[in-house]
Amino acid sequence: MKAIINGKVVTVTGETYEKGTVLVENGKIQAVGADIAVPEGAEIINAEGCWVLPGLIDCHTHISNFGEPGSIPGLADGNEMTSPVTAQVRAADAIYPDDYAIKPVREAGFTTVCVLPGSANVIGGTGISLKLRGQTPAEMIIAGSEQMKMAFGENPRRVYGSQKKLPSTRMGTGAVMREALYNAKVYSDALLEAENDPSKKPKPDFKLDALVPVVRGEMRCRIHAHRYDDILNAISIAEEYGLDYCIEHCTEGHMIPEALNEKHAKVVIGPHLTAPSKCEIHNHIFANAGILSKQENITVCLTADTASQTTALPMTIGMLMRHGLSEEDAIKGVTINPAKVLQLEDRVGSLEVGKDADIAIFDGHPFDSMSLCRLVMIDGVVYKNSL
Secondary structure, eight states, X not given: OEEEEEEEXXXXXXXXXXXXXXXXXXXXXXXXXXSOOOOTTOEEEEOTTOEEEEOEEEEXXXXXXTOSSOSSTTOOSSOOTTOSBOTTOBGGGGOOTTOTTHHHHHHTTEEEEEEOOXXXXXXXXXXXXXXXXXXXXXXXXXXXXXXXXXXXXHHHHHHHHTTTOSOSXXXXXXXXXXXXXXXXHHHHHHHHHHTTOGGGOOOOOHHHHHHHHHHTTOSOEEEEEOSHHHHHHHHHHHHHTTOOEEEEEOTTGGGSHHXXXXXXXXXXXXXXXXXXXXXXXXXXXXXXXXXXXXXXXXXXXXXXXXXXXXXXXXXXXXXXXXXXXXXXXXXXXXXXXXXHHTTOTTTSSSOOTXXXXXXXXXXXXXXXXXXXXXXXXXXXXXXXXXX
């Protein structure tokens, strides 16, 4: 058994204990509180003067899929740019356990990430959640955590418009999305009908098979959309086909907070440290996360996007706090909220009895640029300890 003692324990979903104790055994949290008896023989981790948090979560990354350092300029494994609909491809097939970003991101306090395909395609394939440990992809992957990546806006139409292919416009993107979902719905309905009449079973279609759980509402969609018209269009099409969705980036969300609140939207905001390299991000503001977090029904997550840049996300969140994001919402934005988006809140995202022992200890406020993550634990195993 391991006992973390004397730290400021932030459970996220319950109390914060100014001088708390967390007991860990067999990879799980066994006890959390202020007056917890430490069993004899327990390994003591003295967190005096430190903040003890659940392991941080970045639920929108391209760690290992985009690859660092880049070996072939202009090429990476995160975008299969050969068709606007590649629902059948899987980020899991490009997981590289020795990717440069994994170790520094983990040592910054992150224990879980979601690796998504990029946004070059209208439907880009499935992403997967990982624990940042292990020597093989199978050891890293959290089984059953697949989510489908989709994209609106400038990226798909730039990629395919430059090839004189559909889509070259926002109209085309909407049409490609609807056609793919329509075909998947027809295919899904035929599969259901064939359960009673096998003679009606449709011809196998690998691409449509990947979209069956999407149109049945069984697999969450992660929809890239920066501009508010793209955001609203994404929501409209998602509702048209009964999709379970989350809006990625949501750069102009601050322009439509009431509309997003009405939809009980889940949003992943970021990257924050980016130049206005595309027209659709010209209205980026640091106050975005704070504005949306103040809405009662919006679930806000915070991301650095990309790969090793996640190491800078904690201190970046400090900057967002200076622009109106509360401390409570800041902490939730990289703990319990992304756990909910990834549908892993029963395992990670808070310090609760029975959850995975994924813990990060900081020697100051976790979002202060002067603080360092001193200890990282995943499933009870310590990967970094400089206390």
